[in-house]
Amino acid sequence: MTIKTPKKLIEVALPLDDINVASSKEKSIRHGHPSTLHLWFARRPLAAARAILFAQMVNDPGYERHLGRGVNKEKAKIERERLFNIIRDLVKWENTDNQEVLDRARAEIRKSWKETCDLNPGVPGFDPNVLPVFHDPFAGGGSLPLEAQRLGFESYATDLNPVPVVLNKAMIEIPPRFKDKPPVGPQSLAANQERIPERWLGARGLSEDLRRYGKWVGQEASKRLAKHYAPIKLPKRLGGGTGTVLTWLWCRTVASPNPAAGGAHIPLAKSFQLATREGREMHIVPKVAADKRSYSFAIQEGGSPKLTSTVGGRGGICILTESPIPLTYIRAEGVSGRMGQRMMAAVVNTPNGKAYVAASEMEELDFSAIEPTAPEADILHWAGCTNVVVYGMKTFQSLFNVRQQLALSTFGALVVEARDVIKRDAIKSGLKDDGLGLEQGGMGATAYAEAISVYLTCAIGRAADYWNTLTSWESGGEFVAHAFTKHALPIVWDYGEINPLTDGGGSWVSALGWIARVIDLLPAYKTGHAMQLDAAKSSIPNESQTVVSTDPPYYDNVPYSNLSDFFYIWMRPCLRQVFPDIFATRQTPKADELVASHSLYADINDAMRHFTDGMTLALRQMHAKSNESVPVTIYYAFKQSDTGASGTASSGWESFLESVIKADFVITGTWPVRTERSSRGRAIGSNALASSIVLVCRKRDTDAQTVSRREFQRELKDQLSEALDVMIGGAEGVSPVAPVDLAQAVIGPGMAIFSKYSAVLEADGSPMTVHTALTIINKMLTEGADDFDSDTQFCLSWFDEQGWSAGEFGQADVLARAKGTSVQGVAAAGVVESGSGNVRLFKPSEYPSDWLPENDNNTPVWEALHQMIRALQAQGESASGELLAGMPARADHIRNLAYRLYTLCERKGWAEEAMGYNELITSWTGIENASHEKGHFGSQMSIED
Structure with a gap:
């Protein structure tokens, strides 16, 4: 049929x-x-x-x-x-949720x-x-x-x-599935100002329960992790007392290959800058001991650091002996498991605001009592995308320090525990329990609890992107940038460890806020299947x-699969009971991935x-x-x-x-x-x-x-x-x-x-x-024939050969004759300079600024195009449009030549030359409108059906 x-x-x-x-x-x-x-x-x-x-x-x-x-x-x-x-x-974007x-x-x-x-009446599938x-x-x-x-x-x-x-x-x-349902979480977990109940439309009830049960998870995690994120004593220069660390700043280290350093581990830092905003400049200073066998870190305000970096693309430098450290050595140390880390400073919330504290001003952190808790999973190496592997970080576990692993494991375990709490509250609120989960098409308390745990698991994924050792400190905005700023896992030499129990950027509270705002705008309009x-x-x-x-x-x-295991290993413990088939394997599928x-x-x-x-x-x-x-x-x-x-x-x-x-x-x-x-x-x-x-x-x-x-x-x-x-x-x-x-x-x-x-x-x-x-x-x-005038045909070919550079007169003369013109004729048209045995095309900026097409009896399309580009770049669309108004019959040819020349420049890799032609075409509508205002130029654009 x-x-x-x-x-x-x-x-x-x-x-x-x-x-x-x-x-x-x-x-x-x-x-x-x-x-x-x-x-x-x-x-x-x-x-x-x-x-x-x-x-x-x-x-x-x-x-x-x-x-x-x-x-x-x-x-x-x-x-x-x-x-x-x-x-x-x-x-x-503002119409994303605009129902009209x-x-x-x-x-x-x-x-x-x-x-x-x-x-197609009566045809199956055409209802x-x-x-x-x-x-x-x-x-x-x-x-x-x-x-x-x-x-x-x-x-x-x-x-x-x-x-x-x-x-x-x-x-x-x-x-x-849960459209228009009100939240089931207790009022005690609600925000300070509860949203109006009539507004629990669409997925807004889900987002409110994410906030409420996310808060419960955060409270429970704070109890279990408190000793590992305890407040610190502030130095006297900051008034004494205690402060809460928002971020610890670490650098990686390797033993110096120079025997004079006595085997000391040397800091590998890409930057020592803490803050670069004017009036708030601050940086870390590594201070070498008199015996040049050890060092400490201090904070210095104002100015720029004398030592900007100790590691780069070609290797590092030993701050104790000032000798180079080859990149091959650093990699070998990493592969052998001998790369370490050392705290440089911390960003601390004090009674007087945010401040920086040097590692030397704090008690040394001891992670030896914390057992690794991340699921073991090998990184399948993809050169250029997972280069952490060449530095010995061959498992996803190795991308998280032990305290980060403990935090993620604790929050993940609480997501699982939360399901029972949510189910109990849902039944109390009047939502019946049909005993069916999400996978069985359930719409009762069991399925609802699993649904909220899915969103809590998304928060675990967002947290993992920030709670790892591949984050970086951004001194301009003074924040921690998440790991996946690119589709890759590159080595990061100095990283920021976020305190998950605060409410700053990258924290658990922050993750919940981002996700809840997304859920608020989800359509919940028609049935969906994933x-x-x-x-x-x-x-x-x-x-x-x-x-x-x-x-x-x-x-x-x-x-995709090589990188997504970074998240999968944390999602799996949270949702394996909810989606046993989806999370049946230890890592994501690789062999069948297209x-x-x-x-x-x-x-x-x-x-x-x-x-x-x-x-x-x-x-x-x-x-x-x-x-x-x-x-x-x-x-x-x-x-x-x-x-x-x-x-x-x-x-x-x-x-x-x-x-x-x-x-x-x-x-x-x-x-x-x-x-x-x-x-x-x-x-x-x-x-x-x-x-x-x-x-x-x-x-x-x-x-x-x-x-x-x-x-x-x-x-x-x-x-x-x-x-x-x-x-x-x-x-x-x-x-x-x-x-x-x-x-x-x-x-x-x-x-x-x-x-x-x-x-x-x-x-x-x-x-x-x-x-x-x-x-x-x-x-x-690129080679289509256009009915350009002879002078333009010459210029087009000469530009292909020479660009804006000068070429020999003899070659130009042969080409001009082949195109039905002469070098003298093209020069008389005002588009080339001829002399001393050479011929050169004028650049747009070299054309006279007082030129008007009405006063020129010999205007090749080449000249008209480059005069319009000159006017556009010097004075804008209005000036270029005024020139177009004086030569409306040439509009199509001018535009076609601009396309031809852009394509030629792109093919040859002439980025600067291409710019003017692309600017003219992308500004064409404005130029055309400006020419309309002169009353001479009718639209040349049409489309055949």
């Missing part, structure tokens, strides 16, 4: 710039953002997740045309703009679904009254399943790794076809095969279960360094595209979604760009044909130029695709042609590879 399938909005147009701006702003959102529930790696922005899923479900207003019926193009544009405005509202905005989006999704069902379920088979941090639930879908989140499975249960499974599944081997136990949007692992970018593992495969080709074969199987599962009428959307991480001389390519990217095509998908679109804006100079040409490409995929026709390479290139040439015009020109009311994103965006229409065939055959009959297809597509982008 043939399914009638309208084109979806995502297959035609998106307000991409609005989505990217909102995604970028979201990076600075902290309070209430799901990322603060518990750390997970490479989360997608909620703004992008909402926008992509909405556009994936909503029919494009011009879809009737694709079904063989006519459509009013002007009406379609107006309707498309209305949908864009819904997306613009939807992506704003969400209801508009939900209504639009249901409307499009009904239209699709009406086109206009019931949306298909949503499924993300690589749920990870849960952004996509959460936003699907927010938009009205019954949401399934599956993952192989137990940690994200628990996080998804916390976000999409538990809140709907379960552990291997995406390559199985799919969700649901017979209906699903809507799929997913964010799979990125080849070898992140060693990454090109550097840990498990010595040969990178074997790792690539594992990734490609497994991803192909997973994509086939999606293909089999996805609804025929809705495209599948797949996020794939993209680094700017993947765009090089041969175009947009990398082994991971190509391997992934290969899997998509092998799974019988056709790629109908690619959208670059950015979480960092890089339209300005800092990020252009660097690897600062943080993008994902969202692939839009349809099922390939079962009777797809093969074509020859020549036929593929011919079709590519015919269709890609039209797609490029749309991307460069933009749609009405929508910014064009920025030059920095063009190489990624053009993959969509190019791969749509390549992937719709069962194979593209080379001259020898072999199938064309994805690598070859990408190369051909990129050549179309």
Whole structure:
């Protein structure tokens, strides 16, 4: 049976710039953002997740045309703009819980679904009254399943790794089950001001009970741990009395290799700075004894430390003998178990405020009576990501000092004990006990107690991120930075040990506050399901076809399971009784994880095969279960360094595209979604760009044909130029695709042609590879012929050869003649300097500032473009727009040339040269608006349906 399938909005147009701006702003959102529930790696922005899923479900207003019926193009544009405005509202963080905005989006999704069902009457799975379920088979941090639930879908989140499975249960499974329930915890555990009972809507009752029982856990832990975190005697300079330590500051040590030091352990500190804010400068000073066999630490106020560091990337220095300590020696000492630690100072809360106390002013801490309590688990080494291993820290236990282990073990044990307390209180409050836990679908006191313990376990995970020896002291803000500031476990030489029993940053109280604010904003709108599944081997136990949007692992970018054991070892004791199957193994699954593992495969080709074969199987599962009428959307991480001389390519990217095509998908679109804006100079040409490409995929026709390479290139040439015009020109009311994103965006229409065939055959009959297809597509982008004037054609080629440098006149003369002009003619146009046997292109800043296009009878497109860049950089969009108003007919050519030159600069690695072209295009809407004000320039941008 043939399914009638309208084109979806995502297959035609998106307000991409609005989505990217909102995604970028979201990076600075902290309070209430799901990322603060518990750390997970490479989360997608909620703004992008909402926008992509909405556009994936909503029919494009011009879809009737694709079904063989006519459509009013002007009406379609107006309707498309209305949908864009819904997306613009939807992506704003402040609208996350705005029911009016969400209801508009939900209504639009249901409307499009009904239209699709009406086109397919009687077809199984097309019930206009019931949306298909949503499924993300690589749920990870849960952004996509959460936003699907927010938009009205019954949401399934599956993952192989137990940690994200628990996080998804916390976000999409538990809140709907206990929606609108008031807290059961006793009033004595409530905050000073209890929230109004009428407001126990959604998941707010859950968040209040997290606060209450989290407080109980904290109180009990304080009793059991008090002697290990007792107040200290303050030195006389601070007035005497006692103070509570907020943070102990430690450094690692090794025995000096110089015999003159007498075997003394030397401090390895990356920084001795304590505070750097103006007027509060403070640092640690290592004071060497007269015999140069020992040292102590003191605090000094004002100025900067003379000794800034004793260790770096090449090794360390012995403060006793001033002799170097090779890095190989330090590593060998670590591997042999001879690396130690020594306290340098402490941050103390005193009656007069926060102060610093040197280790020499305190009693020496003795940890010898504290037994290690962390679960033993080996670190599976991944070079570059777990380099603690090369310093002898081969187990996760070794990443925590014994007092930190005791604190985490104590809090974890209390989470288990809390379940009985919560269950008892729940029954007292009137919640019946059906005897069923969360895994059995329970909704009574037992399940509720387990639910609260899940959130308490998330607090254990947040605590572990701060209560370890890989944290660092940030002197600018005077706080401890958590361990996972990157997707790695690097060695940290001097670390901050937080007192868990205070209420400062990184404490238990702080963790509870972060998590409670997240729960307050969870939608609890529709049923959610989170379960552990291997995406390559199985799919969700649901017979209906699903809507799929997913964010799979990125080849070898992140060693998820290697790193997540850091949290798993602490979560497992807390939740093993609640989820026995999920926490059945001592460590997270490794062998079946779909990454090109550097840990498990010595040969990178074997790792690539594992990734490609497994991803192909997973994509086939999606293909089999996805609804025929809705495209599948797949996020794939993209680094700017993947765009090089041969175009947009990398082994991971190509391997992934290969899997998509092998799974019988056709790629109908690619959208670059950015979480960092890089339209300005800092990020252009660097690897600062943080993008994902969202692939839009349809099922390939079962009777797809093969074509020859020549036929593929011919079709590519015919269709890609039209797609490029749309991307460069933009749609009405929508910014064009920025030059920095063009190489990624053009993959969509190019791969749509390549992937719709069962194979593209080379001259020898072999199938064309994805690598070859990408190369051909990129050549179309970088070498496409434009009808520029002869002088501009010369400048374009000369710039390709010389950049802004001077070249020999003879070479320039030959090139100019080939382009139908002369060096003298180009010089007369005012774009090159010719003399002394050399020819050089003028930089934008060298063009005359009093130039007006109306007064110039010989204006190559090259001159017009660089004059606009000069005006933009010197005076802003208004000045550049005034120039454009004087030459409206050249607008398309100017913009096209800017794209061509940006792509050329990117390919050659000319970051500084690329900046001006990218700035012009990203400012184009403002420039165009400024030109409108002059009354001369009509919009040149349009989109064909």
